[in-house]
Amino acid sequence: MDDLFLFLFLISFAALIIGLIKPEFALKWLPENKRNRKFAGMYFGVAAALFFVLVGVTVSPENESAVKGDQLEQEEKEKEEQEQQEEEQQEKEEQERREREQEQKEKEEKEKQEQQEKEEQEQKEKEEEEKKAKERAEKEKQEQEEKAAQEQKEKEKQEQVEQEKKEQQKKEKQEKPKKKAAKKESAETMSQQQAVQMARNYINYTAFSQSGLIEQLEYEGFNKKDATYAAGKIDVNWKEQAVEMANNYLDYDAFSKKGLIEQLMYEGFSNDHAAYAAGNVTVDWKAQAVKMAENYLNYDAFSRSGLIEQLKYEGFSGEVATYAANEVGL
Incomplete structure (x- = not known):
């Protein structure tokens, strides 16, 4: 039991x-x-x-x-x-x-690493900013030197033109008695010859449009008929004259493509010749926009949007104007 x-x-x-x-x-x-x-x-x-x-x-x-x-x-x-x-x-x-201790340790190491990466990134950005500032300063210095050299070149060129003009005037003064002794028909022919010679002299030293050359000869004392005769007599490619004048303008100032065409038309070139010149010059239009932006900022104050609008008014596209504003630091 x-x-x-x-x-x-x-x-x-x-x-x-x-x-x-x-x-x-x-x-x-x-x-x-x-x-x-x-x-x-x-x-x-x-x-x-x-x-x-x-x-x-x-x-x-x-x-x-x-x-x-x-x-x-x-x-x-x-x-x-x-x-x-x-x-x-x-x-x-x-x-x-x-x-838990391992997780806390990993968390602290991660935070430490992130802080270190942040400090490295800030240091890198600071170095890049200093580098850009140095490059801008060097670029501005170089542009100022180039501008001064170009101005000196233009001055020397103008002095040479003036000297040639004085020599020509002296030569004409010396030949004046001979001209008075010539017949009326011969005098008219001689006037045309002189107009042709002066037209060649001007074309040899600087660029002109056909209408601009006629106006210059008229300014020098030739009548409309002789000036027109001389401009038509000389052997010259007016398209190449437009290209040469475009290069001259770009050597000492900044232009948009549209602004350059308008300037050449103001100088007397046809729209076709001006457009041909603007299309055949070697130029970086973005660099021209940056140069013009810097020129504006050297003489006046602009907001970012105001500078972009001004560059668009000068003929640059919105994209190129925005690029220029970024490059100058706005």
Whole structure:
């Protein structure tokens, strides 16, 4: 009998353990709302306690010792399992702590690296800005030197023209008595010859349109008929004259393509000749826009939008005007 009660006690105790761990499994025969540890403890705990008492009452002294030994062994086993669970829990907590420390360390290293990269980027931007400023200063210096050299060249060229003019006037003065002695018909022919000679002299030293050359000869004292005769008599390619004058203008000032065409037409060239010249000069129109923007900023103050509008008014496209504004730092 005591063996039966002992067996029933062990079964009840095992069911109690299972019911505390998985009550839904141990209490499948109960309604779902009662499948919990409370009812598992109630049913299997009471059963285990009852059978334990019965075992104590019916067991012989020898069996009682054996039962106590089994009970002690079971308690030791449970204690070992409890200690093992505690050790596992401690190991888990320690692992989580190490992971948190590792994450914190990685976060700090990442922030440090980002800060270092930010400082390097700022240093790089500062160096690039200093480099650009130095390049702009060198460029401005070079342009000023080129402008001064061009002005000196123009001055020397003008002085040479003036000298030639004086020599021509001196020559004409010396030949004047001979002209007075000639017949009227011969004098008219000589006037045309002189107009032709002066037209060649002007063409040799600078560029003219046909109408511009006629006006210059008239300014020099020739009548309209002789000046027109001379301009038509000389051998000259008016398209190439337009190209030469375009290059002269670009040597000392900045122009858009449209502005250059308008300037050449103002000088007397036809629209076709002016357009041909603007299309056959070697020039970077973007660089011309930048140069004109710098010229404006040297003599007046502009906002970015105001400078772009001014450059568009001068004939540059919106894209080229915006490029120039960017290049000058607005």
